[in-house]
Amino acid sequence: MSQRNVSETETAIKERARKVLPGGGFGNVTFDVVIKEGKAGRVWDESDNEYIDFLLGSGPMLVGHGHADVQAAVLDQVSKGATFFVNNAHGIELAEEICKAVACADKVRFVSTGSEATFYAMRVARAYRGLDKILKFEGGFHGMSDYALMSMAPARPGNFPQATPDTAGIPSKIRDDILIAPFNDADTAVSLIREHADELGGIIVEPLQRMIPPASGFLEALREIATATGIPLIFDEVVTGFRFAYGGAQEYYGVVPDICALGKVVGGGYPLACVAGRDDIMAHFDASEVGAGRAVKQTGTLSGNPVAAAAGLATLEVLRGEGTYEYLFASGQKLMDGLTASITKHGLQAQIMGLPPMFDILFTSDKVIDYRGAMKSDRTLGKRFNELILAGGILKGDNKFYVSTAHTDADIDEGIAICDAALAQIADEAT
Ligand SMILES: Cc1ncc(COP(=O)(O)O)c(C=O)c1O
Known part of the structure; x- marks a missing residue:
């Protein structure tokens, strides 16, 4: 899995942030990335690392960046x-x-x-x-x-x-x-x-x-x-x-x-x-x-x-364009299915929850119907998964994958491959 390269420019921006922002950030996410640009289903950070964007600005960018x-x-x-x-x-x-x-x-x-x-x-x-x-x-x-x-x-x-x-x-x-x-x-x-x-x-x-x-x-x-x-x-x-x-x-x-x-x-x-x-x-x-x-x-x-x-x-x-929601649901479903297949392949106790436009992985195989059930999932593994896919080139929120109408089939395939590598590593680390 590739490692994120952090440039001197990004390091300097983060140092400035720590001086003027409580916790060095806007308070929205736990990871420390500075994004400078987005186009369709991808974003780039200040070190020019490219990510498939499954964060979508926490959801608004349903038709992708810069439509x-x-x-x-x-x-x-x-x-x-x-x-x-x-x-x-x-x-x-x-x-x-x-x-x-x-x-x-x-x-x-x-x-x-x-x-x-x-x-x-x-x-x-x-x-x-x-x-x-x-x-x-x-x-x-x-x-x-x-x-x-x-x-x-x-x-x-x-x-x-x-x-x-x-x-x-x-x-x-x-x-x-x-x-x-x-x-x-x-x-x-x-x-x-x-x-x-x-x-x-x-x-x-x-x-x-x-x-x-x-x-x-x-x-x-x-x-x-x-x-x-x-x-x-x-x-x-x-x-x-x-x-x-x-x-x-x-x-x-x-x-x-x-x-x-x-x-x-x-x-x-x-x-x-x-x-x-x-x-x-x-x-x-x-x-x-x-x-x-x-x-x-x-x-x-x-x-x-x-x-x-x-x-x-x-x-x-x-x-309102014809076929938009069909495409959105098909893309999201493909990503959900890919993740579910990886969970099975690597023998992990986890599941995908949500609907195709918006879902996440929960590290428990018990049926979850409420907050108390969700609390029992292994949140350390959830955090580890997010860290690994970030390093692999996926930007997502702490608790959500958002899929857009701008994500291409290639974005989804690459997303599945990055998540599969992360889940393989999590399975490895558990043994
Ligand atoms: C269900 C729900 N309600 C309300 C809000 C708050 O929206 P905002 O962050 O725009 O204040 C959010 C934000 O994520 C949300 O997910």
């Missing part, structure tokens, strides 16, 4: 100005396209990041209900707000429904407003929702939680209890939106929430995300409809930014 149509749309808007704070035609057209594509979307409110989108989705649900509490699932990731960072990755999971904060700095009172349920356990979730129905403002869930698919009937059970109690069901589709299908996970799984949070793909690689949802709930973003006392305050300097909206629109147009 000609996206670039043209961005450059056209940049030549006219970067941001205005008031309405612009690109943003309005993007909202129209989201409403056409996404089943739950009657109206759209733009923000800049996925964290804001889930934060405002929860706030608007609470405003609609006039109630404070939110039920989320253990292991579910909804970004960085005080409400989201509860029992996302507890080292010692507690008793349901008590929440465990995932970070220092969250006011202690907030944990009392978040109830935690086990993912994929419909009976427990439904009984908690029933028990706390008169306190709950909303229920938030990742339809596919990290890499864990929903068990048959799980999302349907949430839909049913949400309808029965009138509690808004929020799908966090920041990752799954426009990725699992053009209409997101709600199209893929055939379960429609009341509100969803979208991010990543919808901004085409630029800072844009949104809350989208049912008319009567979204009305709470408009004081003239619901009255000042029940209205949600929300503004953002870059909300609906025209450059980001142009990039998002161009990205969605590419995704």
Whole structure:
């Protein structure tokens, strides 16, 4: 397996980073690589090492880096100005396209990041209900707000429904407003929702939680209890939106929430995300409809930014092209199958979890249906695998392979070969 060459230029950049950035980085990934350029399904670092990019900027670059149509749309808007704070035609057209594509979307409110989108989705649900509490699932990731960072990755999971904060700095009172349920356990979730129905403002869930698919009937059970109690069901589709299908996970799984949070793909690689949802709930973003006392305050300097909206629109147009999702799913499936074959060949206790556009390897052969199951996988081996494939020429996130429509058959074949070599080495190191 080849070793990454680190140039003097890259070493100097890293030294400068350590002086001005806590931990020497942006806080996003555990590995220390400085990327300077990307094209289609590949990226290059400051030492000119080339990687197959299965990180995709943590997901937004679904049509690959530097797609000609996206670039043209961005450059056209940049030549006219970067941001205005008031309405612009690109943003309005993007909202129209989201409403056409996404089943739950009657109206759209733009923000800049996925964290804001889930934060405002929860706030608007609470405003609609006039109630404070939110039920989320253990292991579910909804970004960085005080409400989201509860029992996302507890080292010692507690008793349901008590929440465990995932970070220092969250006011202690907030944990009392978040109830935690086990993912994929419909009976427990439904009984908690029933028990706390008169306190709950909303229920938030990742339809596919990290890499864990929903068990048959799980999302349907949430839909049913949400309808029965009138509690808004929020799908966090920041990752799954426009990725699992053009209409997101709600199209893929055939379960429609009341509100969803979208991010990543919808901004085409630029800072844009949104809350989208049912008319009567979204009305709470408009004081003239619901009255000042029940209205949600929300503004953002870059909300609906025209450059980001142009990039998002161009990205969605590419995704609407014939055969795009078939190609994406076929490429991802080939990579998943290649990895599964290597796991078997090398006799490893591991499995591939997720869907073709987005998945990861988990070093356990036990069936995983929730966070506690995933916790039992061998994370040291997961880390070792990531180190080995990075050295071999694959960039991926700590917990995810993202596949794009720009990855060629050759990218996938080479990816399989790099992963196979890494898994062979892991098997060797174990003996
Ligand atoms: C499911 C989910 N929700 C929310 C977020 C937060 O999005 P952002 O990083 O844009 O704030 C992420 C980010 O990866 C995510 O995966």
